[in-house]
Amino acid sequence: MIDLSSKLEKLSLELVEKNAHLYKVTVKLENLESILLSFLNEFGYITLDSINCRDDLEEGLFTITYCLQTEKRDHVVMVQTSIDRENATLPSMHTLWPQAEIMEREMHEMFGVDFPTHPSLIDFALEYWEHMPPMRRDFDTLEFVNSMNPFRDQRGDNLDVKVEMKKRREEKKAAKLKAEQEAAAKLAAQEQQNPDSEAQNNE
Amino acid sequence: MESGFHGSDLDSSLKCKLEESGMANTHAIMEKAVNWFRSRSIFVVAYGTGCGAIEMPPTFTSRYDAERMGVVGVATPRQADLIILSGYLAYKTLRRVIRTYEQMQRPKYVITLGSCPINGGMYWDSYNTIKKLDDYIPVDVYVTGCMPRPESVIEGFVLLQERIKNGEKAGWQKYDENLKFYKDNQKRVLGGHIDPSYETDWYNLENGGVA
Numbered sequence A: 001m002i003d004l005s006s007k008l009e010k011l012s013l014e015l016v017e018k019n020a021h022l023y024k025v026t027v028k029l030e031n032l033e034s035i036l037l038s039f040l041n042e043f044g045y046i047t048l049d050s051i052n053c054r055d056d057l058e059e060g061l062f063t064i065t066y067c068l069q070t071e072k073r074d075h076v077v078m079v080q081t082s083i084d085r086e087n088a089t090l091p092s093m094h095t096l097w098p099q100a101e102i103m104e105r106e107m108h109e110m111f112g113v114d115f116p117t118h119p120s121l122i123d124f125a126l127e128y129w130e131h132m133p134p135m136r137r138d139f140d141t142l143e144f145v146n147s148m149n150p151f152r153d154q155r156g157d158n159l160d161v162k163v164e165m166k167k168r169r170e171e172k173k174a175a176k177l178k179a180e181q182e183a184a185a186k187l188a189a190q191e192q193q194n195p196d197s198e199a200q201n202n203e
Numbered sequence B: 001m002e003s004g005f006h007g008s009d010l011d012s013s014l015k016c017k018l019e020e021s022g023m024a025n026t027h028a029i030m031e032k033a034v035n036w037f038r039s040r041s042i043f044v045v046a047y048g049t050g051c052g053a054i055e056m057p058p059t060f061t062s063r064y065d066a067e068r069m070g071v072v073g074v075a076t077p078r079q080a081d082l083i084i085l086s087g088y089l090a091y092k093t094l095r096r097v098i099r100t101y102e103q104m105q106r107p108k109y110v111i112t113l114g115s116c117p118i119n120g121g122m123y124w125d126s127y128n129t130i131k132k133l134d135d136y137i138p139v140d141v142y143v144t145g146c147m148p149r150p151e152s153v154i155e156g157f158v159l160l161q162e163r164i165k166n167g168e169k170a171g172w173q174k175y176d177e178n179l180k181f182y183k184d185n186q187k188r189v190l191g192g193h194i195d196p197s198y199e200t201d202w203y204n205l206e207n208g209g210v211a
């Protein structure tokens, strides 16, 4: 395991190995800011890859994960914390990693997490969104979609594909059979005619 | 298909049309001539709203060469006759599309590509896309397919040209006539956050709404 674990032991934190390139630390919300600061300044994790949010609806929690990388880019450390789902509030990390600003804006929009110290908590991808944040699990997407955008009235020819294909195949078969029969009948008729014409020519 | 821009072509077609209908009305003749010219010089602003945007470059460049039919791309909506909306529309995009459409000078036409503007396509259950585009702005030609090939796009142009040539009623006339219907629908999904319109007195809709 990377030499980080001994450093973390001093902070009485446990480093869990997920695989050779992925490690996880779980921290309490009170310590989050100071621990992320020491990750940046003392342990050299200069890059914040992403901030992820997971909606644990059953436990009433949001699980927030900060993915960090060193300059060498050889492994990722996930710093994980949980916050209350109902009044979800987090400190903004834009002072440590500037890219956090836009990640937090997205999280605010999609999950409704509040960042009191954030400098620009404005619309990100959605505009003037007035409903529940759409990535929350209790947001009923289907109901919302049906109420906002009903389907076009169905056309009269909206048919079951399997049944129709079977019907069409049978029709095709019947048409082919009919064509064959007609061709045979035509041939027979021609053969009947031909002897007459030959006879006429001979005359 | 009829060939390009030859003067004799126009003469003969006009003459035969004159003989056919026995028209003495110059205005009607002029109208027919103007419609013919109009159908052969469609200026397009291509608004790449969705995946179908990727079919625009081959349609307009040498491989399929829409320019041979007088369909040319322009820089701004104010110069355009036709707007191509290529794919699904998010609410955010719809807002811009409405503004763009209202900036265009009449006569103006709309072609959409793909199944998404017709009935949602594969984004039918997204919280952020609309389904029926013709609730919000009038659509002249739907080119179907997910996504349509440039051949189909060109077929859409041909169909539109045919309609313009015949002087059929186009979408922009419907928009003017049913302004309230369109504006109500726009307001329903966009929540009233619509930019001040070029054609509509949005704040006085009750009194007809035309600025």
Ligand code: SF4
Residues within 6 Å of the ligand: B050, B051, B052, B086, B087, B088, B113, B114, B115, B116, B121, B122, B123, B145, B146, B147
């Ligand atoms: S119809 Fe298909 S290609 Fe076109 S925008 Fe929709 S999903 Fe994309």
